[in-house]
Amino acid sequence: MQKYAVFTGSCQSLTAIQYLHQSGQLACVVLVDAQPTPDLMQLQHWLQQSGIKTLAYNLSDDKDLLSQLDSLAVNRGLIYLFRHKVRPALIQYFSGHLVNIHPSPLPDYRGPFPLYWQLRNGEDKTKLTLHQVTELLDCGDIATDLEIEIHPFDTISCVQYKVAQALPELVAKYCQLDEKQGITWHKQGETSDKTAPQVAQQQLIVNWHKQTSKQVVNMARAGNADAGCALFQFRQEMFQLLQASVVESPLIGVQAGTVIEVDRHTGLVIKTINGALRLDVIGTQQGIFDGYRFAVLFGLEAGFTLMPENN
Amino acid sequence: MEKPKVENRSVLDFADPHVDELLKHSIRTQLESLLKAKLTTAQRQQLLQKSFVDAMALVLSDSKVEHKTLVKAFSAMYDNAVQSMALAQLSEKLLTKQYVSASGLIMSPYHCKHTIKDIYRIQGYARGVDKAIQSKLSHTDSITILYPACGPFAPLLLPLLSYYKDSQKYTKEQLQVILVDVHPGAVLALKQLVKDLQLDEFILRIEEADATTYVPEQSIDLLVLEAMQHGFTKEGQLSIAKHLVQFLTIEGLIIPQNVSVRGMMVIGENEFNQQWKEVEYSHSLNMDASAQQDRVELGEILSINKSTLLNMQTLELQEGIKVIPANQITLPAGIEDMDKRILAIYAQIDTFAEEGVGQYDSGITHPRPDMSFYIDTKPRDVEHSHFVANSGDSVQFYYQLSGLPGFVPVKV
Numbered sequence: 001m002q003k004y005a006v007f008t009g010s011c012q013s014l015t016a017i018q019y020l021h022q023s024g025q026l027a028c029v030v031l032v033d034a035q036p037t038p039d040l041m042q043l044q045h046w047l048q049q050s051g052i053k054t055l056a057y058n059l060s061d062d063k064d065l066l067s068q069l070d071s072l073a074v075n076r077g078l079i080y081l082f083r084h085k086v087r088p089a090l091i092q093y094f095s096g097h098l099v100n101i102h103p104s105p106l107p108d109y110r111g112p113f114p115l116y117w118q119l120r121n122g123e124d125k126t127k128l129t130l131h132q133v134t135e136l137l138d139c140g141d142i143a144t145d146l147e148i149e150i151h152p153f154d155t156i157s158c159v160q161y162k163v164a165q166a167l168p169e170l171v172a173k174y175c176q177l178d179e180k181q182g183i184t185w186h187k188q189g190e191t192s193d194k195t196a197p198q199v200a201q202q203q204l205i206v207n208w209h210k211q212t213s214k215q216v217v218n219m220a221r222a223g224n225a226d227a228g229c230a231l232f233q234f235r236q237e238m239f240q241l242l243q244a245s246v247v248e249s250p251l252i253g254v255q256a257g258t259v260i261e262v263d264r265h266t267g268l269v270i271k272t273i274n275g276a277l278r279l280d281v282i283g284t285q286q287g288i289f290d291g292y293r294f295a296v297l298f299g300l301e302a303g304f305t306l307m308p309e310n311n
Numbered sequence: 312m313e314k315p316k317v318e319n320r321s322v323l324d325f326a327d328p329h330v331d332e333l334l335k336h337s338i339r340t341q342l343e344s345l346l347k348a349k350l351t352t353a354q355r356q357q358l359l360q361k362s363f364v365d366a367m368a369l370v371l372s373d374s375k376v377e378h379k380t381l382v383k384a385f386s387a388m389y390d391n392a393v394q395s396m397a398l399a400q401l402s403e404k405l406l407t408k409q410y411v412s413a414s415g416l417i418m419s420p421y422h423c424k425h426t427i428k429d430i431y432r433i434q435g436y437a438r439g440v441d442k443a444i445q446s447k448l449s450h451t452d453s454i455t456i457l458y459p460a461c462g463p464f465a466p467l468l469l470p471l472l473s474y475y476k477d478s479q480k481y482t483k484e485q486l487q488v489i490l491v492d493v494h495p496g497a498v499l500a501l502k503q504l505v506k507d508l509q510l511d512e513f514i515l516r517i518e519e520a521d522a523t524t525y526v527p528e529q530s531i532d533l534l535v536l537e538a539m540q541h542g543f544t545k546e547g548q549l550s551i552a553k554h555l556v557q558f559l560t561i562e563g564l565i566i567p568q569n570v571s572v573r574g575m576m577v578i579g580e581n582e583f584n585q586q587w588k589e590v591e592y593s594h595s596l597n598m599d600a601s602a603q604q605d606r607v608e609l610g611e612i613l614s615i616n617k618s619t620l621l622n623m624q625t626l627e628l629q630e631g632i633k634v635i636p637a638n639q640i641t642l643p644a645g646i647e648d649m650d651k652r653i654l655a656i657y658a659q660i661d662t663f664a665e666e667g668v669g670q671y672d673s674g675i676t677h678p679r680p681d682m683s684f685y686i687d688t689k690p691r692d693v694e695h696s697h698f699v700a701n702s703g704d705s706v707q708f709y710y711q712l713s714g715l716p717g718f719v720p721v722k723v
Contacts, residue, residue: 253713
């Protein structure tokens with residue numbers, strides 16, 4: 001009988017937990033050792049309400065955890081959105097049955113922000129990849145995967161939701177293969193040019209000199225609405241760019257980053273290196289506005305530039 | 312049979328306009344006074360006309376008029392003009408639409424409305440236009456005046472026409488005016504203002520058209536043009552003038568008769584801050600002598616007049632960008648603090664016969680600092696938009712005729 005411990009720190013893993021719980025395969029949930037966030041607190045609350053046993057991960061030592069897992073007869077481990085790198089002792093405990101779900105077609109987008117970078121790079125599909133946990137992050141052999149379409153309008157929250165909805169199917173597929181002892185582990189490719197590192201603050205600021213319209217559009221939706229929100233500068237202030245759309249512009253000789261139109265219907269349009277961009281939704285400390293209202297309220301006029309040195 | 316209701320027009324005919332919320336917010340003081348006064352249309356028009364006539368009487372006067380007197384007169388003109396704009400019932404879309412066209416910036420009527428308060432710009436133009444009309448009419452019975460890119464108030468002509476009508480200086484047989492603007496909101500406001508000023512007799516037509524391609528039906532005797540921002544940038548003055556000069560009669564005049572665009576290297580703090588600390592308002596008469604002495608003049612970069620326009624050559628660069636070669640200058644050597652100076656470009660506008668708009672008289676003649684121009688120093692991070700040169704180098708300026716026109720320096 002398979003008895004699972006799910007290692008997580010986010011409500012986004014609830015669908016997988018629910019599946020294992022309802023199919024009688026869930027022994028416990030191991031929660032991250034971190035400051036409580038609303039997401040983590042909500043998860044804890046739900047687990048408590050559902051009567052699911054929770055264990056705490058200890059950042060310094062695995063002994064207690066291993067003992068508790070043993071007492072619960074846990075023989076399978078599933079990691080999803082768990083912020084810690086697990087130690088060798090825990091990997092050994094599961095004897096090859098500790099798996100991680102990584103939302104990218106591995107080996108592409110290894111790292112902590114796979115969905116962000118896939119959206120930012122304009123990928124039109126992704127994969128939920130279930131792979132063995134090894135000491136090298138996101139590098140273990142793959143048991144199974146599931147393809148997910150990315151709509152051109154999807155934001156990071158949309159894709160996170162799609163991934164959450166697809167989790168039970170992937171977990172069920174894996175459990176069934178495991179039960180029938182039908183898992184075939186596939187090696188990953190060694191390297192990929194596409195990675196998913198932490199996002200530095202500077203990478204969140206729109207670079208009008210270098211980024212194309214499409215790149216800014218993707219950057220905005222990759223960060224909407226999340227900690228990795230795209231930013232642009234006007235005067236000395238930073239504003240969040242939550243949504244933008246590519247528009248055509250025949251204008252030549254106008255510097256990228258220049259406001260080329262403010263109109264109630266066509267909105268706030270900015271010149272880019274390969275055309276133009278409409279800033280659809282902008283987050284400010286005073287609220288969220290469409291581009292037109294933002295321009296009127298904040299005094300952004302045609303001919304102004306969003307390049308810092310000229311404002 | 313029920314007696315039909317007859318509106319008592321003399322009671323109800325006061326201005327209670329349905330005004331767009333943005334405009335209402337922006338001109339609430341003027342609207343409040345309009346509504347409070349409960350003026351009839353005729354009374355409101357009378358006040359409007361009077362404010363235009365009074366302002367022109369002051370600027371055309373040869374005696375010295377106090378700045379505060381002018382401010383008061385121009386504020387009255389502005390207040391009455393925006394009341395007229397409110398009655399044009401522009402939609403929010405028409406009121407606020409602004410964009411960069413292929414040849415320059417097109418401002419919204421919402422933002423343009425303040426130009427009628429620019430005292431010394433209007434003074435310089437009105438006095439010049441007045442003298443030019445006088446000069447033309449001394450040789451001929453009637454003239455046609457074209458005022459392209461005139462905006463919602465056509466501030467360089469409508470006040471003057473109001474004055475002529477009031478003083479009966481010129482008649483409709485002598486002056487016929489064509490007003491052109493590409494912005495449909497400006498055209499709507501303009502039609503309302505012309506109606507309120509009762510100047511229809513002087514107006515040959517009001518056209519909604521792009522001035523850089525507009526073809527007038529008749530030859531033009533006087534072209535009145537002001538479509539520029541400080542440093543001769545952003546708006547399409549040159550493109551418009553270059554296109555329309557061909558429709559001038561052989562004796563035809565352009566107002567301004569000459570625009571001399573010049574460059575100077577200045578210590579920003581002295582030029583733009585210190586010299587204005589003690590004065591009431593910025594104006595060429597209030598410029599500080601020591602700040603002027605501190606300038607390092609580079610000379611004229613471009614001169615725009617009828618002759619230069621007729622002879623202007625356009626070069627087409629890669630990607631279709633059009634430029635006009637301007638002057639070449641040599642950066643003076645031996646200036647110790649050159650690395651601390653910034654380039655400032657300014658326009659000296661000679662409208663006609665000694666009349667003009669001097670430095671700092673108006674926003675359009677305010678010297679424009681160019682922070683991308685480095686002499687004897689380098690920016691921390693060199694971007695492609697930066698220009699870096701040394702004292703003694705020769706610099707060729709080009710004027711780029713793009714959506715946001717402006718000067719591009721190239722090291723020779």
